[in-house]
Amino acid sequence: MKQVFKAVLPAALLAAAAAGAQAQDFPGSKPITLVVPFAAGGPTDRVARDLAEAMRKAMGGNASIVVENAAGGPGGLIGANKVAKANPDGHTLLVHHIAMGVFPSLVRNLPFKVETDFEYLGMINDVPMTLIGKPQLPANNYKELISWLQANKGKVNLANAGIASASHLCGMLWQSAVGVDMTTVPYKGTAPAMTDLMGGQVDLLCDQTTNTTSQIEGKKVKAYAVTTAKRLTTPALKDLPTLDEAGQKNFQVTIWHGMYAPKGTPAAVQKKLNDALKVALKDPEFLKKQEGLGAVVVSDKRSDPAEHKKFVQAEIAKWSPVIKAAGVYAD
Incomplete structure (x- = not known):
């Protein structure tokens, strides 16, 4: 047992060191992609594009943040699934709305679990x-x-x-x-x-x-x-x-919007993203653009990952009986 432990320990330490270095350098020269699960020009797309600019500034202005539209499926299912299955390095994120709170009760063959297959990074706005x-x-x-x-x-x-x-x-x-x-x-x-x-x-x-x-x-x-x-x-x-x-x-x-990363994204990377998000939510230009659209930027504790997740869990519980009563389902 001691020999196995000695053999595994250096590898574990090396992995931890590599993860720490990755987080310290994040985002590096690789662009961050905000996946929008709807077509360009729609409400969620507009929120994501305004947020991308605000977060870029919040990360020192050197970060490259792009928006990718991955439309398709009920409630933007295709784009959400793409992020759930993406490499958990913090470079592929999801900006999505209230559909995250209805997927579990609406979609029969959901290819991911809303509560466990994503890291919650914080709420963005209420619309x-x-x-x-x-x-x-x-x-x-x-x-x-x-x-x-x-x-x-x-x-x-x-x-x-x-x-x-x-x-x-x-x-x-x-x-x-x-x-x-x-x-x-x-x-x-x-x-x-x-x-x-x-x-x-x-x-x-x-x-x-x-x-x-x-x-x-x-x-x-x-x-x-x-x-x-x-x-x-x-x-x-x-x-x-x-x-x-x-x-x-x-x-x-x-209707609300939140930001998510794939499950397993390093904690330090999540913190960097959440820190940038919180700064972006206070950006005067972002606030002005959202206000002009009638949206209210989140200023409460829901910008914290744990509170974001708690809020979505409450939404899942809220919408489940409504959808069941309506008898509307998607495959």
């Missing part, structure tokens, strides 16, 4: 949702919208950006809350859903402010309410009532 309609809708406020829904049962189309997308989850909850069945129209992304809404091919959409603010400001859609507890301060959205104010009591949905 309110807005309930919007095509410009031709006769309803001019939420009360009129509900009356219109009641008068048009079986004829209303509710768009979303695909299964497990933020708009799908919000729409599913809202449809249940109002008690009116609508025809759900899934698209392959937010952009085509918004295009058809503005063109009048579909009636309604519940989507993130990061994707709807400019269309609301340009009066390309009709806006009815926000899904937050309080009104937003963003100029283009400040006059929108909350759903609670409008009469839909106790309805609140906030």
